[in-house]
Amino acid sequence: MKRALSKRSLTRLALVPAAATVFTMIPLAGSAFAVGCNGTGCENKGPVSMGCDADGHTVLVGEVYSDNGGRTDYELRWSNKCWAGWARTGDSKWAATISVEKWNPDRTKLITRRTVTIKNGQHDWTNMVGGKGYMVRACATEKSTGNTDCTKFVGTDS
Template identity: 40%
Template sequence: MKRMIAKVAGVAAAAMTMALVPLAGTSYAAGCSGSGSGCDNLGPVSQGCDAGAVTYRTATADGGLKAELRWSSTCQAGWVRVTDSSGGQWWPKYGYIEKWSGAGTGFIRSLSVTFPNPGSDWSNMLGGSSYYYRVCIKDSGTNHVDCSTFW
């Protein structure tokens, strides 16, 4: 009886392991739907939206700060990727993505991320291809804001 239980347990463990190991060449679909706000506030990497993403707009600020509007056509969602190449920040600076119903006429929401000092990071996403987006950099010490054009 013990031998039978051990055999069944071994087969079950092997089956579980095979289910967790991806097959070579398997492609995974994005984890959210970008047709509306299905990707809103979800991570681009965790949802598989970062592969093949393109930079459409960039905002820059003094001191080597850059905010990029990254867009995934697969997920129909965007996010801001921030980079500080200097590491010379005296106080926190933020990069954020804004979602608008019109080019500057109907603000919907924004998501932000703190610039690392130095390095790169990114925000969660805002989705939907029928909206307008832009990215901005805000210096919390001076309240100065630099934004890209709308896309």
């Protein structure tokens, strides 16, 4: 003899798939989220919004000076997970423009440049350039004097 399920039992059964779906959406402790782009797919995207800043590290540091001795420090940053780089500065007392440049391997042709202007007392970063087989560097220009400095080139193959 078959027994009919009560309304309460049917409601409980209906909740099981919904609860399973919710729990699969919650990451386990220690799990890492995937980055949002890779290589040339990171072109002109933000390192923070794409998750590339999570493993980003400073490759080179540069500094540019104003006429009165003020200094703006800037960095070339790189993410191995995203295979992309960007320029960043810390708090700066001076207005400056920072950029990250991607060049062909023999450094005879600029392929792309991403730039951001930093106001007095602020910090920021550029969007990214990415991909293997290129040379990248970061540059900064002090706003009031036009003094410019660039880091050395770094190959994106290693």
